[in-house]
Amino acid sequence: MPSSQLSDFVESFWMIKNTSDKDHETVGLPDGRLDIIFSYAPNESFNAMLMGLGTEPGPHAIPAKMVMFAVSFKLLAIEYLLAIKVASLLNAVLQLPDGFWGVTKDDLNDFESFCEKLSAKMTSLIKPDIDTRKQKLFDLIYSSNGSLMVKELSQRVFWSSRQINRYFNEHFGLSLKAYCTILRFKASLHYIKRGQLFPDLDFADQTHFIKEVKKFSGSVPKELFKNPNDRFILLSAMPKK
The missing domain is CATH 1.10.10.60 (Homeodomain-like)
Incomplete structure (x- = not known):
């Protein structure tokens, strides 16, 4: 759960691990959140991406042995924490630059430490004078x-x-x-x-x-x-x- 300082901006932290040797086929459903996801898999390099708001269902595959750590945001975070324009990201994904927020593949070894690291980073980014x-x-x-x-x-x-x-x-x-x-x-x-x-x-x-x-x-x-x-x-x- 996010800290009280982040409660207006962060809905939750979550993780997914596909421990099988097969891709897992899923359907993504609209949930009113934006997600920043950090992931890696044996055949994929470490990756960071922002998933925009979804308005329709869409197929997704979670590759075999993939590890995903993520944070889900409420909309107030767009203006007062992320400072990223997302109006053009309906049902779309934005690739984030290498080293985004200082997160590395090693941070995906411990979920609790990951949450603590991102909480500290996000708290430092909150803008003052919220409407x-x-x-x-x-x-x-x-x-x-x-x-x-x-x-x-x-x-x-x-x-x-x-x-x-x-x-x-x-x-x-x-x-x-x-x-x-x-x-x-x-x-x-x-x-x-x-x-x-x-x-x-x-x-x-x-x-x-x-x-x-x-x-x-x-x-x-x-x-x-x-x-x-x-x-x-x-x-x-x-x-x-």
């Missing part, structure tokens, strides 16, 4: 899992809907409503994993829910629940509780 409207806006967006209407968010942070959407499109490449829809889809995965195929997340009806799930995953809720061969990696990573 309190933006801070409150994102607090509301994340705490509600994207279920609040744009009009209500606008009223509660005293910031016009037009200005908010301009900010979202310029900085992130999509509207606030589109982003909230992705967060609501992600929240629905927790219900689906438990076998609850119609979650209480303000969907108009079950048909609307199924349509939204299929839009972002390419599959209906029943197929997601079965998750054969851990095909949907985001779903596999979620706790059942």
